[in-house]
Amino acid sequence: MLSKSGKYAIRAVLYISNHSNKNNKIGSKEIANKLHIPAPFLAKILQELTKKEIISSVKGPHGGFYLSQKNNNKTLFDIIDCIDGIQKFENCFLGQEECNENKPCVIHHLYVPFKNKLLSKLKTKTIVEMAIEYSKNNNFFDFVKLNE
Amino acid sequence: MLSKSGKYAIRAVLYISNHSNKNNKIGSKEIANKLHIPAPFLAKILQELTKKEIISSVKGPHGGFYLSQKNNNKTLFDIIDCIDGIQKFENCFLGQEECNENKPCVIHHLYVPFKNKLLSKLKTKTIVEMAIEYSKNNNFFDFVKLNE
DNA sequence: CAAATAAAAGATAAAAAAGTCTTTTTATAT
DNA sequence: ATATAAAAAGACTTTTTTATCTTTTATTTG
Ligand code: FES
Ligand code: FES
Numbered sequence: 001m002l003s004k005s006g007k008y009a010i011r012a013v014l015y016i017s018n019h020s021n022k023n024n025k026i027g028s029k030e031i032a033n034k035l036h037i038p039a040p041f042l043a044k045i046l047q048e049l050t051k052k053e054i055i056s057s058v059k060g061p062h063g064g065f066y067l068s069q070k071n072n073n074k075t076l077f078d079i080i081d082c083i084d085g086i087q088k089f090e091n092c093f094l095g096q097e098e099c100n101e102n103k104p105c106v107i108h109h110l111y112v113p114f115k116n117k118l119l120s121k122l123k124t125k126t127i128v129e130m131a132i133e134y135s136k137n138n139n140f141f142d143f144v145k146l147n148e
Numbered sequence: 149m150l151s152k153s154g155k156y157a158i159r160a161v162l163y164i165s166n167h168s169n170k171n172n173k174i175g176s177k178e179i180a181n182k183l184h185i186p187a188p189f190l191a192k193i194l195q196e197l198t199k200k201e202i203i204s205s206v207k208g209p210h211g212g213f214y215l216s217q218k219n220n221n222k223t224l225f226d227i228i229d230c231i232d233g234i235q236k237f238e239n240c241f242l243g244q245e246e247c248n249e250n251k252p253c254v255i256h257h258l259y260v261p262f263k264n265k266l267l268s269k270l271k272t273k274t275i276v277e278m279a280i281e282y283s284k285n286n287n288f289f290d291f292v293k294l295n296e
Numbered sequence: 297c298a299a300a301t302a303a304a305a306g307a308t309a310a311a312a313a314a315g316t317c318t319t320t321t322t323a324t325a326t
Numbered sequence: 327a328t329a330t331a332a333a334a335a336g337a338c339t340t341t342t343t344t345a346t347c348t349t350t351t352a353t354t355t356g
Pocket of ligand 1: 090091093094095096098099100103104105106107108111112
């Protein structure tokens, strides 16, 4: 479904949301280490996200990545749109030319409801909401969030 | 989720089930044309399926591919296992090292129920059952099936 | 048997995705 | 100002996936 780049992007952005803020930026290498992502590869991905203003960055000493208010209200859908493109959500699960009710493949009636729920969540929940959900699911509450 | 090879494989096998039988085999080129799949690429895929005895073939004039009784009772899961491998069904949707309830990613609780339904269908329905379901969904009933 | 036909096998080739490395730019702190 | 740290930019490499081409082998038909 998602490419490795896309998965890396989402996990990295959620990590940034949970572990940094404007006064406490985080470097791409640290994120890469923590998430076990090849560092130069992640750096490229973060570059693209920065260019599309989904995350923010500052160069130089104590520079790094963080999320502005505006960034935090973007969605995971925006991330996927930026890195992978969203065409994939139109495609038939089995690669038929069309995906629709008229000529459904044998997986269609399983796949479409899942896809709709997925898209709804990806589009309506903000990055910060997702990051909080993740931190709750995983029982951690980061000190950085406190003094944001 | 599935690679192109895997999608091609499933669509081709369902096509074979619906449009050929032991006395009326179908060639790889014809399948490729009908399903808009690159012909030499499909030929390779069908070779692998034949080697793993998921489909049957006969060389020479009036040769081609068909499904034996035994073939027809295999599943789409067997096809995926042969072409793509089944490791992918273990992976986290967002590429986390583990996919489990202890450290669920933000898509986990949407993804796992879908995956379970999908796997259940892929594993329990036979190829011939899937092929019939497809032909019903698409309102065609092939003459070849009649005199099988 | 000979000719024709279709799959099998295997070698290449092209494209896409993933990953690495080097240089440049910019912000910060001393 | 200068040194430094970190991202930005971009060239490059490797790996994987997708696709093609050629030769061989097996089967059928006349
Ligand atoms: S037709 Fe295959 S998923 Fe919709
Ligand atoms: S943890 Fe991500 S899908 Fe299960």
